[in-house]
Amino acid sequence: MDAVDDHLSVLYRGPLSSCDYDCPYCPFAKRRDTPELLRADRAALERFTAWAAAYRHGRLSVLFTPWGEGLVRSWYRRAMVELSRLPHLERVAIQTNGSCRTGWLAEADRAKLALWVTYHPGQVSEQRFLAKCAELTALGVRFSVGVVGLPEQAAAARRLRAALPPEVYLWVNAADGHVYDDAEAAGWAELDPLFGYSRHPHRSAGLPCRTGESVVSVDGEGTVRRCHFVRPPLGNLYDDSYREQLRPRACPLGSCDCHIGYVHLESLPLYDVFAGGVLERIPHGW
Template structure:
C-alpha cells in the first residue's frame, strides 16, 4: 500500500480526501434538471452497490492515516441502510476527520443518534418540485435540533427563486444556504443579484472556472474512487490513476488537464479559487468558515 498523506485538517495539506461514488443510481426523486443517471436499480445492482460500499468502508477502517470521505452517489444513498450504516461506522473511527454525503433529506433521521456528530455532516439539496416546503423545512429543523452539521442548497432555476427565498428566511441564520448555477445558464447581473441575496458566495458558481494548467489538489490530497476501487483525480477527469485496493495509486500533484471546472465538488479543490480558506473546516459539507 502506498504511503498517503497524513495530518490534522481539511485544507489539502496533510490527509487524504476521497470522493466516493459507487454503482448506486436509483433515486426516490426524478428532478428534470438532474444531470445524474436515472434508473431503478434491481436487487442484483443493489447487492453489488452494497458490497462495494462495505469493501470501501473496510478499506478506510484499515488505514492508519487521516482520511475524509464525501459520498456523492448518482442516486439517493440515505434511503439505503448500508449508506446509513457506513456513515455511522466511519464517523466513529479516530482517523476519519469528516464523513459527509450529498442527500435530498427524504430519509428518516433517527439513525443519526448513533453517529459521532463531531465527524458526520450532510450536504442537503432542496428540490421544490419533489417535496413540499413544510416537509423539507421540518427535516432541516430536526437536524438543527439534533446538532447535525449541514448545509442546504437549491439549483438556481427561475422557478426556484421564490422557494429559495422562503427556505432561506425560514432556516436559522447559521445554516448556510447555497445556490448552484443551473447547467448552461447565463445570468444577467440583476438575476445574479437575486441569487446572491440568498447565497453571498453565488459568484463562485455563476460562471465556470478556467482550470487548464492550474494547480489543483485533486490527484494528490483529493481523489475520486468508484465502486471497483478505480482512482481518478476527480469525477470530471476520466484518466485512471490506479486502484485503491491493489495499491497502485500514487498521489502526485499535477495541474488540472480540463479546460474548465463548473461543479463545486471540483473547483473547491482548485487552488486558485481560494475556497479552502472560504470553507475552512467545512469543505466537504459545503459550510463556510464563520
C-alpha cells in the same frame, strides 16, 4: 507518514443511480436500480468502508457523491455511522435530498458527520423539508442546504432562506446551461453570497489543483482517479497502487464548473472560505 497523504479526502461514488425524486433537471429522476445492481452497490460500499477502517496513512475524510439517493439505503446509513466512529477520520459527508428518516443519526459521532442537503421544490413540501432541517438541528447534525438556481425556484428559495435559522448556510448551484444576467445573479447572491463562484465555469487548464495529491475520486471497483471529471486512472484503492501516483499536478481540462471539482483548485481561495467545511460545503465561521 508520507506528507503527500497526511490528510486524504476521498470522493466515493458507487454504482447506485436510483432516486426517489423526480426532478425534471436530473437524468437520474425516479430511476430504479435492479436488485443485482443494489447488491453490487452494497458490497462495494462495505468493501470501501472496510478499507477506510484499515487506513493507516494519516487522517482521512470521505464525501459520498452518489448519482442517486444514498440515505434511503440502509447500507449508506450504516457506512456513515461506522465511518464517523473511526478515530483517524476527520469528516464523513454525503450529498442527499434529505428524504430519509433521521433517527439513525443518533448512533453516529455527530462531531464528524455532516450532510449536504439539496432542496427540490415540487418533490417535497416546504413544511416537510423545514421540519426535517429542524430534526437535524435538534440532533446536533452539521449540514448545509442548497437549491438549483433556476428562475422557477427563486421564490421557493427565498422563502426557504427566510425560514431557515441564520446559522444554516444556503448555497445556490448555477443551473447547467442557464446564463445569468447581472440582475438575476445579484438576486441569487442575496441568498448565497458565494453564488459568484458557481455562476461561471472556472478556467482550470494548467492550473494547480489538489485533486490527485490530497483529494481523489474512487468508484465501486476501487478505481482511483484524481477527480470525477478527469477519467485516466491513478491506480486502485485496494492494492495501494494509487499511492505512488499522489503528487501535485495541474488540471488537464479547460474549465471546471462543478463545486466538488473547482473547490480544490489552488487558484481559488475556497479552502480558506470553506475552512473546516470543504466537504459539506459550509463556509468557515458560518
